[in-house]
Amino acid sequence: MTVETPERAGINVPDREGLYASMFRMRRFEERAYELFLQNHIHGTMHLGLGQEAVAAGVAAALRPDDYSLGTYRGHNHIIARGAPLDRVMAELFGRATGLCKGKGGSMHLTSVDHGAYGSYAIVGAHLPIACGIAWSSKVRGTDQVTVCFFGDGATNIGAFHEALNLAVVWRLPVVFVCENNLYMEFTPIGSVTAVVHPAGDRAPAYSLPSVVVDGNDVEAVYGATAPAVAAARAGEGPALLEMLTYRYSGHSRTDPGAYRPAGELDQWKERDPIAAFRRRLTETRADMDRLERMEADVEREVAEAVESSLNAPQPDPDDLLTDVFASNETRWRT
Amino acid sequence: MPEVTYLEAVRDGMREEMRRDESVYILGEDVGVYGGAFKVTAGFQEEFGESRVIDTPLSESAIVGAAIGSALLGQRPIAEMQFADFIACAFDQIVNMAAKLHYRNGMAVPMVIRGPSGAGTHGGPFHSQSPEGWFAHTPGLKVVVPSTPYDAKGLMKAAVRDDDPVIYFEHKFLYRRIKSEVPEEDYTVPIGKADVKRSGEDMSILTYGAMVHQSLTAAEQLAGEGVDMEVVDLRTILPLDRTAILDSVKKTGKALVVTEDTLSYGVGAEVAAIISQDAFEYLDGPVTRVAAPDTPVPYAPPLEDAFLPNAEKIAAAARQLAAY
Ligand SMILES: Cc1ncc(C[n+]2csc(CCOP(=O)(O)OP(=O)(O)O)c2C)c(N)n1
Numbered sequence: 001m002t003v004e005t006p007e008r009a010g011i012n013v014p015d016r017e018g019l020y021a022s023m024f025r026m027r028r029f030e031e032r033a034y035e036l037f038l039q040n041h042i043h044g045t046m047h048l049g050l051g052q053e054a055v056a057a058g059v060a061a062a063l064r065p066d067d068y069s070l071g072t073y074r075g076h077n078h079i080i081a082r083g084a085p086l087d088r089v090m091a092e093l094f095g096r097a098t099g100l101c102k103g104k105g106g107s108m109h110l111t112s113v114d115h116g117a118y119g120s121y122a123i124v125g126a127h128l129p130i131a132c133g134i135a136w137s138s139k140v141r142g143t144d145q146v147t148v149c150f151f152g153d154g155a156t157n158i159g160a161f162h163e164a165l166n167l168a169v170v171w172r173l174p175v176v177f178v179c180e181n182n183l184y185m186e187f188t189p190i191g192s193v194t195a196v197v198h199p200a201g202d203r204a205p206a207y208s209l210p211s212v213v214v215d216g217n218d219v220e221a222v223y224g225a226t227a228p229a230v231a232a233a234r235a236g237e238g239p240a241l242l243e244m245l246t247y248r249y250s251g252h253s254r255t256d257p258g259a260y261r262p263a264g265e266l267d268q269w270k271e272r273d274p275i276a277a278f279r280r281r282l283t284e285t286r287a288d289m290d291r292l293e294r295m296e297a298d299v300e301r302e303v304a305e306a307v308e309s310s311l312n313a314p315q316p317d318p319d320d321l322l323t324d325v326f327a328s329n330e331t332r333w334r335t
Numbered sequence: 336m337p338e339v340t341y342l343e344a345v346r347d348g349m350r351e352e353m354r355r356d357e358s359v360y361i362l363g364e365d366v367g368v369y370g371g372a373f374k375v376t377a378g379f380q381e382e383f384g385e386s387r388v389i390d391t392p393l394s395e396s397a398i399v400g401a402a403i404g405s406a407l408l409g410q411r412p413i414a415e416m417q418f419a420d421f422i423a424c425a426f427d428q429i430v431n432m433a434a435k436l437h438y439r440n441g442m443a444v445p446m447v448i449r450g451p452s453g454a455g456t457h458g459g460p461f462h463s464q465s466p467e468g469w470f471a472h473t474p475g476l477k478v479v480v481p482s483t484p485y486d487a488k489g490l491m492k493a494a495v496r497d498d499d500p501v502i503y504f505e506h507k508f509l510y511r512r513i514k515s516e517v518p519e520e521d522y523t524v525p526i527g528k529a530d531v532k533r534s535g536e537d538m539s540i541l542t543y544g545a546m547v548h549q550s551l552t553a554a555e556q557l558a559g560e561g562v563d564m565e566v567v568d569l570r571t572i573l574p575l576d577r578t579a580i581l582d583s584v585k586k587t588g589k590a591l592v593v594t595e596d597t598l599s600y601g602v603g604a605e606v607a608a609i610i611s612q613d614a615f616e617y618l619d620g621p622v623t624r625v626a627a628p629d630t631p632v633p634y635a636p637p638l639e640d641a642f643l644p645n646a647e648k649i650a651a652a653a654r655q656l657a658a659y
């Protein structure tokens with residue numbers, strides 16, 4: 001198992017400042033969302049991807065706008081990376097009528113078909129076979145669209161993961177599986193319940209599925225590993241799996257202080273913060289820092305506007321409870 | 336008698352059974368070191384060790400399948416589903432394996448599958464469902480849905496001691512909101528027995544789970560309006576206590592069936608059918624149902640409020656039926 005670096009993959013990241021801004025956008029969105037959660041503007045629970053931004057950003061940068069992606073309940077990053085407007089994402093977290101799912105789903109169900117983002121899934125593993133079906137459809141329609149499926153390390157122990165990997169190879173599907181290995185399922189270290197060291201990467205060979213383990217906190221490495229996998233899938237050469245090593249800063253969900261993690265682990269990972277590290281690297285390599293700072297300011301404005309508009313957005317009409325059960329809205333079951 | 340929360344009652348029931356019987360063990364995601372996502376098994380691994388409180392991979396099908404296998408050889412597993420919604424991932428093991436092993440081959444499957452069900456916490460479509468109807472339709476299973484700490488503990492003990500697979504749904508909204516006295520001495524609540532939580536003469540509410548509390552509140556409102564309501568807590572969904580249902584309805588002549596689960600093809604439909612068929616001559620009004628509409632459970636609070644039956648909706652239906 002090798003850890004891929006962008007140099008070895010021979011990839012030039014096209015827009016480094018843009019890649020940075022993409023991560024920064026996720027970070028600021030979630031930091032604000034968490035504050036708003038603590039102020040009870042966001043209900044139920046919420047799963048943050050703070051610390052994991054490089055994965056979504058690097059993968060999405062390797063996609064075309066017409067490619068498909070599927071994410072998880074820890075999915076703010078996944079949907080934001082595809083370009084979903086922050087105001088509609090935030091409004092969904094608030095449960096407002098203007099949200100991406102009209103308030104019916106909330107944080108765990110973010111979907112933006114306009115951006116190729118075919119849903120977030122909170123039944124762990126359920127979306128891997130669905131990703132296969134989406135990829136199959138591209139194949140049948142004769143398009144060269146690629147499907148990317150994000151999932152966690154915990155998901156590799158459910159049957160659907162194994163069924164999907166096998167199917168993807170047997171059908172030679174244009175799908176790229178992206179495992180965000182953040183070392184934990186919810187509160188249990190993945191290593192304590194998994195037969196192999198790399199929960200996704202070590203399983204892939206059993207299905208003849210090409211796989212790479214990647215430094216998921218290095219956005220250029222992520223891009224560098226994803227771009228060739230996507231290119232191969234697009235060229236009809238079949239699926240691939242990428243295991244991204246990363247770490248979530250927050251607990252699993254709102255009530256979890258993360259006390260089960262060994263002392264010092266979080267701090268070690270924070271030293272390798274994907275955003276701070278990349279910013280340093282950009283400075284050192286004389287990127288266009290003026291442009292980068294303008295982008296940061298734009299993000300701050302966009303996030304502030306998203307919050308403002310969500311606070312003022314209308315609540316869903318209680319009657320809308322009964323709509324959308326069927327695709328044909330006229331077909332009402334019984335009310 | 337000590338006062339305990341509903342959650343503590345579930346916990347105490349399991350703990351006492353594990354102390355009593357070495358063959359009882361727990362398996363599930365995060366149940367051991369962490370003590371469970373809702374902390375129901377907090378302290379268990381310290382007391383009973385890693386071989387009796389097992390942290391499993393994220394593998395619902397394997398959790399239930401392995402529980403079945405060990406139950407065939409005489410262990411008494413309690414398998415936790417972190418949310419009842421995820422039980423769908425173990426559906427085949429439950430409805431085709433656990434439910435039919437004894438009928439097919441005479442092999443008993445003494446096991447409990449438990450998990451938090453129900454809405455009211457803004458959990459959205461995958462963390463709020465009431466899946467009891469899925470399993471109530473499967474012969475060979477037993478399904479219990481306690482509403483109080485007393486019943487939660489007593490039904491847990493009965494479920495563990497039962498020789499059949501018991502699906503035990505605990506309502507997550509009640510976990511820390513309901514607290515009452517529970518005896519310290521050993522007792523069980525028999526599976527298959529309903530309980531009259533409030534006796535009355537004018538109308539029967541047949542319900543279970545969190546809706547028992549909403550129904551009791553509605554009954555108080557109606558009492559002020561001169562309608563004396565009886566609230567029958569079914570407690571067990573499968574097998575249903577037909578006698579208790581019919582006794583109550585024959586006495587009052589009016590039946591209001593209340594479920595948090597969606598309206599169609601559910602427990603409410605079965606209860607209504609039993610009443611219509613076997614208490615027909617006693618009825619002074621149509622068997623009436625209050626249930627969630629036939630939709631998934633939405634996230635946004637105004638939508639979830641519209642979805643959930645509550646005391647007001649129950650009282651409104653009761654007034655109509657009383658006036659019939
Ligand atoms: C089928 C199923 N089982 C259990 C859960 C409860 N649950 C939610 S997230 C999670 C851990 C998932 O871990 P991982 O795949 O590593 O994702 P992460 O949260 O670390 O991003 C569990 C057990 C679920 N949502 N679905």
Ligand SMILES: [Mg+2]
Nearest residue numbers: 152153184185
């Ligand atoms: Mg994980």
